[in-house]
Amino acid sequence: MLKKKTKIVDKIINNVACPFCGLLCDDLVIQNKKETLKILKNHCPKAISGFEKQVPESFPKIAGKKSTLEDAIDKIFLVLKKSNSPLITGLGTDVNGMRAVMHLADKTGAVLDHMHGDALTRNTLVLQDLGWIMTTMSEIKNRADLIIFAGTDATKYQRFYERVIWNKQSMFTRQKNKLKLVYIGEKLNAKLGISPTGKKPNILNCKTEEIGEIISSLHAIITGAKIDVDNVAGIKTKKLEVLAEQMKSAKYGVIIWSPADLDMPHAELTIQSFCEVVKYLTRITRFAGFSLGGDDGSTTSSNVCAWQSGYPLRVNFNKGYPDYSPHHYSTYNVLKNKEVDALMWISSFSAAIKPPRASIPSIILAKPDIKLNFNPDVFIPIATPGVDHSGQLFRTDSVVSLPL
Numbered sequence: 001m002l003k004k005k006t007k008i009v010d011k012i013i014n015n016v017a018c019p020f021c022g023l024l025c026d027d028l029v030i031q032n033k034k035e036t037l038k039i040l041k042n043h044c045p046k047a048i049s050g051f052e053k054q055v056p057e058s059f060p061k062i063a064g065k066k067s068t069l070e071d072a073i074d075k076i077f078l079v080l081k082k083s084n085s086p087l088i089t090g091l092g093t094d095v096n097g098m099r100a101v102m103h104l105a106d107k108t109g110a111v112l113d114h115m116h117g118d119a120l121t122r123n124t125l126v127l128q129d130l131g132w133i134m135t136t137m138s139e140i141k142n143r144a145d146l147i148i149f150a151g152t153d154a155t156k157y158q159r160f161y162e163r164v165i166w167n168k169q170s171m172f173t174r175q176k177n178k179l180k181l182v183y184i185g186e187k188l189n190a191k192l193g194i195s196p197t198g199k200k201p202n203i204l205n206c207k208t209e210e211i212g213e214i215i216s217s218l219h220a221i222i223t224g225a226k227i228d229v230d231n232v233a234g235i236k237t238k239k240l241e242v243l244a245e246q247m248k249s250a251k252y253g254v255i256i257w258s259p260a261d262l263d264m265p266h267a268e269l270t271i272q273s274f275c276e277v278v279k280y281l282t283r284i285t286r287f288a289g290f291s292l293g294g295d296d297g298s299t300t301s302s303n304v305c306a307w308q309s310g311y312p313l314r315v316n317f318n319k320g321y322p323d324y325s326p327h328h329y330s331t332y333n334v335l336k337n338k339e340v341d342a343l344m345w346i347s348s349f350s351a352a353i354k355p356p357r358a359s360i361p362s363i364i365l366a367k368p369d370i371k372l373n374f375n376p377d378v379f380i381p382i383a384t385p386g387v388d389h390s391g392q393l394f395r396t397d398s399v400v401s402l403p404l
């Protein structure tokens with residue numbers, strides 16, 4: 001993971017993919033002047049921070065004391081050799097990093113989880129139980145004429161509106177003035193949903209826990225059922241009937257959610273309601289789901305785990321074969337239940353999310369600028385794929401893996 005930088009001096013590089021959120025915008029123009037990077041075009045604050053922030057000099061450490069890389073690796077070897085059941089988590093890495101993690105997990109009998117494992121699991125459970133019909137960023141920007149934001153306003157994904165909703169160019173003559181946007185949920189910021197001509201989106205305010213009920217009611221209305229109440233979760237039934245009609249008459253409708261924003265018990269049931277109404281609507285028209293996420297290599301690590309082990313994340317290799325259990329093998333659970341005896345945390349894209357503090361030997365492979373409030377047994381500062389060395393990541397829609 002810690003690779004020597006390739007020296008490129010004073011160069012402008014076009015079409016750079018940005019690894020700092022799941023959108024993987026691949027249109028950045030970056031100047032590399034004596035190894036100092038500057039984004040010249042197409043960026044957001046997160047990308048600027050990721051590419052341009054000067055990283056402090058940092059060294060491997062053993063128990064808080066500076067060491068050589070070789071000694072730090074030897075120490076990791078000893079910790080893992082002694083461990084009967086290590087946990088490798090965080091998993092903020094790219095395809096090659098995750099391939100290496102899989103190999104290590106297989107050798108050491110480790111449990112694997114991602115720092116965004118809760119959000120990943122909400123989606124995976126739906127995909128496994130009932131399947132889904134999903135679309136891509138390209139399809140949305142080229143075809144969608146009705147977009148429903150369910151429980152998310154997508155503002156965490158700072159260039160989503162620029163690239164996918166109000167994109168200047170599109171194929172198939174998508175007419176932006178005909179695009180209808182709907183927001184369903186709590187405290188959603190719909191300002192970015194106002195069209196360039198000033199058309200406001202339709203907002204249905206409800207609690208996050210009630211979104212599933214509203215979508216299921218829309219599903220019922222679309223199938224021809226009568227809703228025998230005046231309102232559902234505070235939304236007038238008449239309003240829902242109008243929206244149901246719009247969903248049926250859309251040429252290409254999309255429901256967008258972000259599993260991280262549906263942070264509540266059994267959120268998978270809410271996501272299931274999105275996927276089931278989408279499936280029904282495809283009898284009448286084109287409709288699809290779209291999940292916003294994939295940050296810190298989460299789509300990537302789950303995909304690599306799935307193609308190598310047959311299961312997506314939250315897998316335990318301790319029995320000599322991959323044992324998949326998305327609830328049991330969460331980082332929180334295995335630490336709380338003392339089911340693991342060593343912790344390895346990997347995070348190469350962001351220093352913001354901190355590793356869990358556990359009373360077992362801890363190995364931290366993280367960005368040099370991470371601020372830890374404890375001294376792990378071993379710390380090794382690591383490079384960021386796409387900035388310090390080449391790499392590959394999966395985008396949030398999981399259909400494209402982009403070279404970094």
Ligand code: SF4
Pocket residue numbers: 018019020021022023024025042043044045046047157158159160
């Ligand atoms: S929106 Fe995400 S992928 Fe695009 S430039 Fe910003 S951080 Fe990078």
